[in-house]
Amino acid sequence: MGTLCYTTSVSLDGYIADATGDFQWGAPNEEVFQFHLDRLARLSAEVLGRNTYELMKYWDEEPEGEDWGEQEREFARRWGQVKLFVASSSMTEAEVTSPNATLCGRLTLDRLQEIVREAPNEVDIFGPTVAQEAILANIVDEFEFFVVPKVVGGGLRALPEGANLDLKLVDQQAFSNGTVCLRYAKTSLMWG
Structure with a gap:
Protein backbone atom coordinates (compact mmCIF):
# COMPACT_ATOMS: atom_id res chain seq x y z
CA MET A 1 0.00 0.00 0.00
CA GLY A 2 1.26 3.44 -0.90
CA THR A 3 0.99 6.80 0.76
CA LEU A 4 -0.76 9.88 -0.59
CA CYS A 5 1.24 13.10 -0.83
CA TYR A 6 -0.01 16.49 -1.98
CA THR A 7 2.90 18.24 -3.71
CA THR A 8 2.98 21.76 -5.10
CA SER A 9 5.03 24.92 -5.48
CA VAL A 10 3.58 27.76 -3.44
CA SER A 11 4.21 31.46 -2.90
CA LEU A 12 5.01 32.78 0.57
CA ASP A 13 1.41 33.96 0.83
CA GLY A 14 -0.05 30.55 0.00
CA TYR A 15 -0.86 30.59 -3.73
CA ILE A 16 0.17 28.25 -6.54
CA ALA A 17 -0.81 30.74 -9.26
CA ASP A 18 -1.33 34.47 -9.13
CA ALA A 19 -4.58 36.32 -9.92
CA THR A 20 -3.83 36.17 -13.67
CA GLY A 21 -3.18 32.41 -13.54
CA ASP A 22 0.59 32.78 -13.90
CA PHE A 23 2.69 30.22 -12.06
CA GLN A 24 6.00 30.69 -13.90
CA TRP A 25 7.41 32.49 -10.87
CA GLY A 26 7.58 29.01 -9.30
CA ALA A 27 9.66 27.47 -12.10
CA PRO A 28 12.58 25.48 -10.67
CA ASN A 29 16.20 26.39 -11.20
CA GLU A 30 18.64 23.58 -12.05
CA GLU A 31 19.16 22.64 -8.39
CA VAL A 32 15.42 22.40 -7.63
CA PHE A 33 14.85 20.56 -10.92
CA GLN A 34 17.45 17.96 -9.84
CA PHE A 35 15.58 17.55 -6.54
CA HIS A 36 12.36 16.88 -8.50
CA LEU A 37 14.24 14.42 -10.67
CA ASP A 38 15.53 12.55 -7.62
CA ARG A 39 12.12 12.46 -5.95
CA LEU A 40 10.61 10.72 -9.00
CA ALA A 41 12.36 7.56 -7.79
CA ARG A 42 9.93 7.25 -4.86
CA LEU A 43 6.76 7.81 -6.94
CA SER A 44 4.52 4.99 -8.10
CA ALA A 45 1.75 7.21 -9.43
CA GLU A 46 0.68 10.79 -9.99
CA VAL A 47 -2.93 11.98 -9.86
CA LEU A 48 -3.39 15.19 -11.80
CA GLY A 49 -6.07 17.24 -13.46
CA ARG A 50 -6.51 18.15 -17.10
CA ASN A 51 -4.39 21.31 -17.11
CA THR A 52 -1.45 19.72 -15.33
CA TYR A 53 -1.66 16.65 -17.56
CA GLU A 54 -1.59 18.85 -20.68
CA LEU A 55 1.42 20.72 -19.28
CA MET A 56 3.30 17.52 -18.36
CA LYS A 57 2.72 15.90 -21.78
CA TYR A 58 5.80 17.95 -22.70
CA TRP A 59 7.84 15.11 -21.15
CA ASP A 60 6.37 12.38 -23.38
CA GLU A 61 9.06 12.94 -26.01
CA GLU A 62 11.75 15.48 -26.78
CA PRO A 63 10.20 18.29 -28.82
CA GLU A 64 11.55 18.74 -32.32
CA GLY A 65 13.99 21.61 -32.50
CA GLU A 66 14.79 21.54 -28.78
CA ASP A 67 17.95 20.13 -27.33
CA TRP A 68 17.27 18.53 -23.98
CA GLY A 69 20.25 18.03 -21.73
CA GLU A 70 21.03 14.89 -19.77
CA GLN A 71 18.95 16.10 -16.81
CA GLU A 72 15.85 16.69 -18.97
CA ARG A 73 16.20 13.33 -20.71
CA GLU A 74 16.50 11.53 -17.39
CA PHE A 75 13.47 13.38 -16.02
CA ALA A 76 11.45 12.33 -19.09
CA ARG A 77 12.59 8.71 -18.71
CA ARG A 78 11.63 8.58 -15.04
CA TRP A 79 8.37 10.48 -15.60
CA GLY A 80 7.46 7.89 -18.21
CA GLN A 81 7.69 5.17 -15.55
CA VAL A 82 5.23 6.85 -13.19
CA LYS A 83 1.59 5.79 -13.61
CA LEU A 84 -0.54 8.84 -14.36
CA PHE A 85 -4.19 9.07 -13.38
CA VAL A 86 -5.88 11.98 -15.13
CA ALA A 87 -8.83 13.30 -13.14
CA SER A 88 -10.99 15.10 -15.68
CA SER A 89 -14.67 14.81 -16.48
CA SER A 90 -14.23 16.92 -19.63
CA MET A 91 -11.54 14.83 -21.37
CA THR A 92 -12.03 11.77 -23.53
CA GLU A 93 -9.90 8.61 -23.66
CA ALA A 94 -8.59 9.76 -27.06
CA GLU A 95 -7.15 12.92 -25.49
CA VAL A 96 -5.12 10.98 -22.94
CA THR A 97 -2.25 9.93 -25.19
CA SER A 98 0.64 9.37 -22.77
CA PRO A 99 1.46 5.64 -22.67
CA ASN A 100 1.57 5.64 -18.86
CA ALA A 101 -1.71 7.56 -18.37
CA THR A 102 -5.23 6.47 -17.52
CA LEU A 103 -8.30 8.69 -17.60
CA CYS A 104 -10.27 8.28 -14.39
CA GLY A 105 -12.96 10.88 -15.05
CA ARG A 106 -14.28 12.61 -11.96
CA LEU A 107 -12.01 11.54 -9.13
CA THR A 108 -13.96 10.08 -6.24
CA LEU A 109 -12.45 9.50 -2.82
CA ASP A 110 -13.06 5.76 -3.23
CA ARG A 111 -11.15 5.72 -6.53
CA LEU A 112 -8.31 7.75 -5.05
CA GLN A 113 -8.02 5.40 -2.07
CA GLU A 114 -8.01 2.44 -4.47
CA ILE A 115 -5.12 4.01 -6.44
CA VAL A 116 -3.16 4.49 -3.20
CA ARG A 117 -3.92 0.94 -1.96
CA GLU A 118 -2.65 -0.55 -5.23
CA ALA A 119 0.55 1.54 -5.31
CA PRO A 120 3.77 0.06 -3.90
CA ASN A 121 5.18 3.52 -3.10
CA GLU A 122 4.11 7.14 -2.95
CA VAL A 123 1.19 8.54 -4.91
CA ASP A 124 1.39 12.27 -5.57
CA PHE A 146 8.16 24.03 -2.54
CA VAL A 147 7.91 27.48 -1.01
CA VAL A 148 9.09 30.12 -3.48
CA PRO A 149 10.32 33.50 -2.14
CA LYS A 150 7.53 35.41 -3.88
CA VAL A 151 4.39 37.14 -2.63
CA VAL A 152 1.69 37.28 -5.32
CA GLY A 153 -1.17 38.89 -3.39
CA GLY A 154 -3.96 36.56 -4.53
CA GLY A 155 -4.91 33.87 -6.99
CA LEU A 156 -5.34 30.10 -6.72
CA ARG A 157 -4.85 29.02 -3.10
CA ALA A 158 -2.68 25.98 -2.36
CA LEU A 159 -5.01 24.75 0.38
CA PRO A 160 -8.80 24.72 0.41
CA GLU A 161 -10.86 26.95 2.61
CA GLY A 162 -12.19 25.03 5.57
CA ALA A 163 -9.11 22.86 6.11
CA ASN A 164 -7.47 23.31 9.49
CA LEU A 165 -4.41 21.08 9.30
CA ASP A 166 -2.24 20.04 12.21
CA LEU A 167 1.02 18.93 10.57
CA LYS A 168 4.43 17.78 11.73
CA LEU A 169 7.57 18.80 9.82
CA VAL A 170 9.37 15.62 8.71
CA ASP A 171 11.91 17.00 6.20
CA GLN A 172 13.22 20.27 4.84
CA GLN A 173 15.63 21.33 2.12
CA ALA A 174 16.78 24.86 1.28
CA PHE A 175 17.99 25.75 -2.21
CA SER A 176 20.35 28.46 -3.47
CA ASN A 177 17.54 30.39 -5.21
CA GLY A 178 15.68 30.88 -1.91
CA THR A 179 13.13 28.10 -2.50
CA VAL A 180 12.58 25.80 0.47
CA CYS A 181 11.05 22.33 0.27
CA LEU A 182 9.00 21.60 3.39
CA ARG A 183 7.58 18.12 3.86
CA TYR A 184 4.91 17.61 6.51
CA ALA A 185 3.03 14.55 7.76
CA LYS A 186 -0.51 14.92 9.06
CA THR A 187 -1.22 14.49 12.72
CA SER A 188 -4.91 15.37 12.49
CA LEU A 189 -7.39 17.40 10.51
CA MET A 190 -9.91 19.65 12.19
CA TRP A 191 -12.79 21.54 10.61
CA GLY A 192 -12.56 25.31 10.85
Missing part, protein backbone atom coordinates in the same frame (compact mmCIF):
# COMPACT_ATOMS: atom_id res chain seq x y z
CA ILE A 125 -1.76 14.28 -6.01
CA PHE A 126 -0.96 17.50 -7.82
CA GLY A 127 -3.04 20.64 -7.92
CA PRO A 128 -5.35 22.20 -5.36
CA THR A 129 -8.53 21.55 -7.32
CA VAL A 130 -7.81 17.83 -7.67
CA ALA A 131 -6.56 17.54 -4.07
CA GLN A 132 -9.27 19.63 -2.36
CA GLU A 133 -11.71 16.85 -1.57
CA ALA A 134 -8.93 14.52 -0.38
CA ILE A 135 -7.46 17.19 1.91
CA LEU A 136 -10.86 17.96 3.46
CA ALA A 137 -11.59 14.23 3.86
CA ASN A 138 -8.31 13.78 5.77
CA ILE A 139 -6.88 11.11 3.46
CA VAL A 140 -3.70 12.97 2.42
CA ASP A 141 -0.81 11.50 4.41
CA GLU A 142 1.88 14.05 3.59
CA PHE A 143 2.20 17.55 2.18
CA GLU A 144 5.28 18.65 0.24
CA PHE A 145 5.48 22.37 -0.46
Whole structure:
Protein backbone atom coordinates (compact mmCIF):
# COMPACT_ATOMS: atom_id res chain seq x y z
CA MET A 1 0.00 0.00 0.00
CA GLY A 2 1.26 3.44 -0.90
CA THR A 3 0.99 6.80 0.76
CA LEU A 4 -0.76 9.88 -0.59
CA CYS A 5 1.24 13.10 -0.83
CA TYR A 6 -0.01 16.49 -1.98
CA THR A 7 2.90 18.24 -3.71
CA THR A 8 2.98 21.76 -5.10
CA SER A 9 5.03 24.92 -5.48
CA VAL A 10 3.58 27.76 -3.44
CA SER A 11 4.21 31.46 -2.90
CA LEU A 12 5.01 32.78 0.57
CA ASP A 13 1.41 33.96 0.83
CA GLY A 14 -0.05 30.55 0.00
CA TYR A 15 -0.86 30.59 -3.73
CA ILE A 16 0.17 28.25 -6.54
CA ALA A 17 -0.81 30.74 -9.26
CA ASP A 18 -1.33 34.47 -9.13
CA ALA A 19 -4.58 36.32 -9.92
CA THR A 20 -3.83 36.17 -13.67
CA GLY A 21 -3.18 32.41 -13.54
CA ASP A 22 0.59 32.78 -13.90
CA PHE A 23 2.69 30.22 -12.06
CA GLN A 24 6.00 30.69 -13.90
CA TRP A 25 7.41 32.49 -10.87
CA GLY A 26 7.58 29.01 -9.30
CA ALA A 27 9.66 27.47 -12.10
CA PRO A 28 12.58 25.48 -10.67
CA ASN A 29 16.20 26.39 -11.20
CA GLU A 30 18.64 23.58 -12.05
CA GLU A 31 19.16 22.64 -8.39
CA VAL A 32 15.42 22.40 -7.63
CA PHE A 33 14.85 20.56 -10.92
CA GLN A 34 17.45 17.96 -9.84
CA PHE A 35 15.58 17.55 -6.54
CA HIS A 36 12.36 16.88 -8.50
CA LEU A 37 14.24 14.42 -10.67
CA ASP A 38 15.53 12.55 -7.62
CA ARG A 39 12.12 12.46 -5.95
CA LEU A 40 10.61 10.72 -9.00
CA ALA A 41 12.36 7.56 -7.79
CA ARG A 42 9.93 7.25 -4.86
CA LEU A 43 6.76 7.81 -6.94
CA SER A 44 4.52 4.99 -8.10
CA ALA A 45 1.75 7.21 -9.43
CA GLU A 46 0.68 10.79 -9.99
CA VAL A 47 -2.93 11.98 -9.86
CA LEU A 48 -3.39 15.19 -11.80
CA GLY A 49 -6.07 17.24 -13.46
CA ARG A 50 -6.51 18.15 -17.10
CA ASN A 51 -4.39 21.31 -17.11
CA THR A 52 -1.45 19.72 -15.33
CA TYR A 53 -1.66 16.65 -17.56
CA GLU A 54 -1.59 18.85 -20.68
CA LEU A 55 1.42 20.72 -19.28
CA MET A 56 3.30 17.52 -18.36
CA LYS A 57 2.72 15.90 -21.78
CA TYR A 58 5.80 17.95 -22.70
CA TRP A 59 7.84 15.11 -21.15
CA ASP A 60 6.37 12.38 -23.38
CA GLU A 61 9.06 12.94 -26.01
CA GLU A 62 11.75 15.48 -26.78
CA PRO A 63 10.20 18.29 -28.82
CA GLU A 64 11.55 18.74 -32.32
CA GLY A 65 13.99 21.61 -32.50
CA GLU A 66 14.79 21.54 -28.78
CA ASP A 67 17.95 20.13 -27.33
CA TRP A 68 17.27 18.53 -23.98
CA GLY A 69 20.25 18.03 -21.73
CA GLU A 70 21.03 14.89 -19.77
CA GLN A 71 18.95 16.10 -16.81
CA GLU A 72 15.85 16.69 -18.97
CA ARG A 73 16.20 13.33 -20.71
CA GLU A 74 16.50 11.53 -17.39
CA PHE A 75 13.47 13.38 -16.02
CA ALA A 76 11.45 12.33 -19.09
CA ARG A 77 12.59 8.71 -18.71
CA ARG A 78 11.63 8.58 -15.04
CA TRP A 79 8.37 10.48 -15.60
CA GLY A 80 7.46 7.89 -18.21
CA GLN A 81 7.69 5.17 -15.55
CA VAL A 82 5.23 6.85 -13.19
CA LYS A 83 1.59 5.79 -13.61
CA LEU A 84 -0.54 8.84 -14.36
CA PHE A 85 -4.19 9.07 -13.38
CA VAL A 86 -5.88 11.98 -15.13
CA ALA A 87 -8.83 13.30 -13.14
CA SER A 88 -10.99 15.10 -15.68
CA SER A 89 -14.67 14.81 -16.48
CA SER A 90 -14.23 16.92 -19.63
CA MET A 91 -11.54 14.83 -21.37
CA THR A 92 -12.03 11.77 -23.53
CA GLU A 93 -9.90 8.61 -23.66
CA ALA A 94 -8.59 9.76 -27.06
CA GLU A 95 -7.15 12.92 -25.49
CA VAL A 96 -5.12 10.98 -22.94
CA THR A 97 -2.25 9.93 -25.19
CA SER A 98 0.64 9.37 -22.77
CA PRO A 99 1.46 5.64 -22.67
CA ASN A 100 1.57 5.64 -18.86
CA ALA A 101 -1.71 7.56 -18.37
CA THR A 102 -5.23 6.47 -17.52
CA LEU A 103 -8.30 8.69 -17.60
CA CYS A 104 -10.27 8.28 -14.39
CA GLY A 105 -12.96 10.88 -15.05
CA ARG A 106 -14.28 12.61 -11.96
CA LEU A 107 -12.01 11.54 -9.13
CA THR A 108 -13.96 10.08 -6.24
CA LEU A 109 -12.45 9.50 -2.82
CA ASP A 110 -13.06 5.76 -3.23
CA ARG A 111 -11.15 5.72 -6.53
CA LEU A 112 -8.31 7.75 -5.05
CA GLN A 113 -8.02 5.40 -2.07
CA GLU A 114 -8.01 2.44 -4.47
CA ILE A 115 -5.12 4.01 -6.44
CA VAL A 116 -3.16 4.49 -3.20
CA ARG A 117 -3.92 0.94 -1.96
CA GLU A 118 -2.65 -0.55 -5.23
CA ALA A 119 0.55 1.54 -5.31
CA PRO A 120 3.77 0.06 -3.90
CA ASN A 121 5.18 3.52 -3.10
CA GLU A 122 4.11 7.14 -2.95
CA VAL A 123 1.19 8.54 -4.91
CA ASP A 124 1.39 12.27 -5.57
CA ILE A 125 -1.76 14.28 -6.01
CA PHE A 126 -0.96 17.50 -7.82
CA GLY A 127 -3.04 20.64 -7.92
CA PRO A 128 -5.35 22.20 -5.36
CA THR A 129 -8.53 21.55 -7.32
CA VAL A 130 -7.81 17.83 -7.67
CA ALA A 131 -6.56 17.54 -4.07
CA GLN A 132 -9.27 19.63 -2.36
CA GLU A 133 -11.71 16.85 -1.57
CA ALA A 134 -8.93 14.52 -0.38
CA ILE A 135 -7.46 17.19 1.91
CA LEU A 136 -10.86 17.96 3.46
CA ALA A 137 -11.59 14.23 3.86
CA ASN A 138 -8.31 13.78 5.77
CA ILE A 139 -6.88 11.11 3.46
CA VAL A 140 -3.70 12.97 2.42
CA ASP A 141 -0.81 11.50 4.41
CA GLU A 142 1.88 14.05 3.59
CA PHE A 143 2.20 17.55 2.18
CA GLU A 144 5.28 18.65 0.24
CA PHE A 145 5.48 22.37 -0.46
CA PHE A 146 8.16 24.03 -2.54
CA VAL A 147 7.91 27.48 -1.01
CA VAL A 148 9.09 30.12 -3.48
CA PRO A 149 10.32 33.50 -2.14
CA LYS A 150 7.53 35.41 -3.88
CA VAL A 151 4.39 37.14 -2.63
CA VAL A 152 1.69 37.28 -5.32
CA GLY A 153 -1.17 38.89 -3.39
CA GLY A 154 -3.96 36.56 -4.53
CA GLY A 155 -4.91 33.87 -6.99
CA LEU A 156 -5.34 30.10 -6.72
CA ARG A 157 -4.85 29.02 -3.10
CA ALA A 158 -2.68 25.98 -2.36
CA LEU A 159 -5.01 24.75 0.38
CA PRO A 160 -8.80 24.72 0.41
CA GLU A 161 -10.86 26.95 2.61
CA GLY A 162 -12.19 25.03 5.57
CA ALA A 163 -9.11 22.86 6.11
CA ASN A 164 -7.47 23.31 9.49
CA LEU A 165 -4.41 21.08 9.30
CA ASP A 166 -2.24 20.04 12.21
CA LEU A 167 1.02 18.93 10.57
CA LYS A 168 4.43 17.78 11.73
CA LEU A 169 7.57 18.80 9.82
CA VAL A 170 9.37 15.62 8.71
CA ASP A 171 11.91 17.00 6.20
CA GLN A 172 13.22 20.27 4.84
CA GLN A 173 15.63 21.33 2.12
CA ALA A 174 16.78 24.86 1.28
CA PHE A 175 17.99 25.75 -2.21
CA SER A 176 20.35 28.46 -3.47
CA ASN A 177 17.54 30.39 -5.21
CA GLY A 178 15.68 30.88 -1.91
CA THR A 179 13.13 28.10 -2.50
CA VAL A 180 12.58 25.80 0.47
CA CYS A 181 11.05 22.33 0.27
CA LEU A 182 9.00 21.60 3.39
CA ARG A 183 7.58 18.12 3.86
CA TYR A 184 4.91 17.61 6.51
CA ALA A 185 3.03 14.55 7.76
CA LYS A 186 -0.51 14.92 9.06
CA THR A 187 -1.22 14.49 12.72
CA SER A 188 -4.91 15.37 12.49
CA LEU A 189 -7.39 17.40 10.51
CA MET A 190 -9.91 19.65 12.19
CA TRP A 191 -12.79 21.54 10.61
CA GLY A 192 -12.56 25.31 10.85
